[in-house]
Amino acid sequence: MSAVRVGLLGLGTVGAGTINLLQRNNDEIARRAGRNIDVVSAAARHLDRPRACSTDGIRLTTDPFSIVDDPETEIVLELIGGYEPARELVLRAIDNGKHVVTANKALIAKHGNEIFERARDRGVTVSFEAAVAGGIPIIKSIREGLTGNRIQWLAGIINGTANYILSEMYYNSREFAEVLAEAQRLGYAEADPSFDVEGVDAAHKLTILASIAFGIPLQFDKVHVEGIGHVSREDVAYAEELGYRIKHLGMCKWTEDGVELRVHPTLLPERQLLANVDGVMNAIMVMGDAVGPTLYYGAGAGAAPTASAVVADLVDVVREFNVEPESRVPYLAFQSTALSDQPVLPMSAVETAYYLRLEVLDEPGVLADVTRILGSNGISIEAILQKEPAPGADDVPVIILTHRVKERQMNAAQEQMEALPAVQGRINRIRLEQLQ
Numbered sequence: 001m002s003a004v005r006v007g008l009l010g011l012g013t014v015g016a017g018t019i020n021l022l023q024r025n026n027d028e029i030a031r032r033a034g035r036n037i038d039v040v041s042a043a044a045r046h047l048d049r050p051r052a053c054s055t056d057g058i059r060l061t062t063d064p065f066s067i068v069d070d071p072e073t074e075i076v077l078e079l080i081g082g083y084e085p086a087r088e089l090v091l092r093a094i095d096n097g098k099h100v101v102t103a104n105k106a107l108i109a110k111h112g113n114e115i116f117e118r119a120r121d122r123g124v125t126v127s128f129e130a131a132v133a134g135g136i137p138i139i140k141s142i143r144e145g146l147t148g149n150r151i152q153w154l155a156g157i158i159n160g161t162a163n164y165i166l167s168e169m170y171y172n173s174r175e176f177a178e179v180l181a182e183a184q185r186l187g188y189a190e191a192d193p194s195f196d197v198e199g200v201d202a203a204h205k206l207t208i209l210a211s212i213a214f215g216i217p218l219q220f221d222k223v224h225v226e227g228i229g230h231v232s233r234e235d236v237a238y239a240e241e242l243g244y245r246i247k248h249l250g251m252c253k254w255t256e257d258g259v260e261l262r263v264h265p266t267l268l269p270e271r272q273l274l275a276n277v278d279g280v281m282n283a284i285m286v287m288g289d290a291v292g293p294t295l296y297y298g299a300g301a302g303a304a305p306t307a308s309a310v311v312a313d314l315v316d317v318v319r320e321f322n323v324e325p326e327s328r329v330p331y332l333a334f335q336s337t338a339l340s341d342q343p344v345l346p347m348s349a350v351e352t353a354y355y356l357r358l359e360v361l362d363e364p365g366v367l368a369d370v371t372r373i374l375g376s377n378g379i380s381i382e383a384i385l386q387k388e389p390a391p392g393a394d395d396v397p398v399i400i401l402t403h404r405v406k407e408r409q410m411n412a413a414q415e416q417m418e419a420l421p422a423v424q425g426r427i428n429r430i431r432l433e434q435l436q
């Protein structure tokens with residue numbers, strides 16, 4: 001049988017990684033797909049750049065639209081990234097009746113509802129395993145492996161760059177900027193690395209995970225997003241003293257009142273498996289009502305691990321070429337006519353425990369005032385740690401861990417504590433989850 005003809009858009013980290021993997025494991029992949037899978041054309045911004053892969057036998061062009069319009073192209077592989085022109089290219093590929101594989105979480109999180117509707121109308125597949133947690137087959141696991149369950153919540157380390165930075169801060173006390181530059185060199189970071197650092201990339205991925213876990217439309221704009229910028233090396237060290245590690249987590253949870261969608265740094269007990277996922281590795285814990293907790297672990301970024309997911313999608317698409325569209329696995333795991341309109345819960349109503357770091361003047365009565373304010377807002381204290389002042393400094397750090405409270409209670413207490421004359425500046429607060 002003739003080889004499947006793939007048109008590739010974007011010859012960067014993942015594009016080159018995919019070409020290399022298809023070449024290296026060509027026979028093994030064909031044994032699974034039933035046909036050879038060949039990249040026959042590729043669009044790049046510049047034709048004369050040195051590449052991390054061989055482009056022998058591949059028609060190169062600077063015009064990605066010529067590939068999506070080419071009648072020869074059977075599958076369009078979108079690895080350019082970003083919202084535009086990726087959206088326009090993918091919609092045009094679909095209009096031309098081509099199947100699409102993409103690693104672009106920004107595109108799916110923001111424009112997936114529109115893209116899937118168009119693909120449904122045209123009867124083509126859009127696959128996006130590489131978009132979430134790189135090489136971990138998490139989309140497949142949730143969409144196909146857990147269909148007997150009501151998924152109650154999931155929590156994941158879903159940005160490799162942020163996890164790499166936090167791990168290096170923890171183990172090697174390295175500076176943020178230096179580690180970020182290294183993550184960029186290694187091909188982990190987004191084209192705009194503020195997406196990694198500020199939590200936007202994790203929010204894109206969480207949007208997708210929540211949709212396939214709960215059968216809700218993609219709602220990127222409703223995700224609460226915090227990055228790792230306010231986590232200092234001191235916080236990492238104090239958390240450790242109290243038996244916790246700080247991780248950047250994406251969490252979604254189904255509650256009767258609404259769905260929680262949030263991305264933020266989180267203290268996790270050090271005995272939790274997730275707390276020990278380091279470097280560029282990702283992991284996602286999914287809680288199903290029948291199966292209980294399940295955990296998925298693997299490389300969240302990098303050329304070869306991401307290519308592993310891209311190639312798996314290519315093989316899936318080839319296997320489904322002759323399957324009637326209504327018999328395929330639904331894009332968002334649930335039938336498109338059966339999506340739920342469960343609202344997204346406002347953050348003020350979300351309940352978590354907290355880590356608080358206050359800088360206070362070293363004078364009598366301050367701790368009493370602080371604990372009184374917490375108590376009067378219905379917040380109980382789990383642990384408290386008062387440190388020595390730094391040499392020559394007037395103020396001392398006080399670390400407090402609280403029990404679970406609604407965010408609105410914590411907002412009120414924080415405002416009252418910051419109004420105390422002895423409390424210096426802003427209180428640094430980080431959420432804490434036991435994940436049970």
Ligand SMILES: NC(=O)c1ccc[n+]([C@@H]2O[C@H](COP(=O)([O-])OP(=O)(O)OC[C@H]3O[C@@H](n4cnc5c(N)ncnc54)[C@H](O)[C@@H]3O)[C@@H](O)[C@H]2O)c1
Nearest residue numbers: 010011012013014043044045079080081103104301302306
């Ligand atoms: N790098 C990773 O580890 C990783 C992991 C999972 C998913 N992703 C996703 O994969 C996609 C690609 O990421 P990457 O790391 O390979 O990025 P990259 O920046 O290394 O590669 C993108 C390539 O696309 C090219 N490009 C941009 N606009 C183009 C245009 N109009 N026409 C032709 N070429 C164009 C760029 O020149 C660049 O070479 C993104 O959506 C990213 O979020 C990356």
Ligand SMILES: N[C@@H](CCO)C(=O)O
Nearest residue numbers: 159160161189190301
């Ligand atoms: N920039 C992303 C790439 C993988 O999606 C990360 O660091 O996780």
Ligand code: NA
Nearest residue numbers: 129132134136
């Ligand atoms: Na994946």
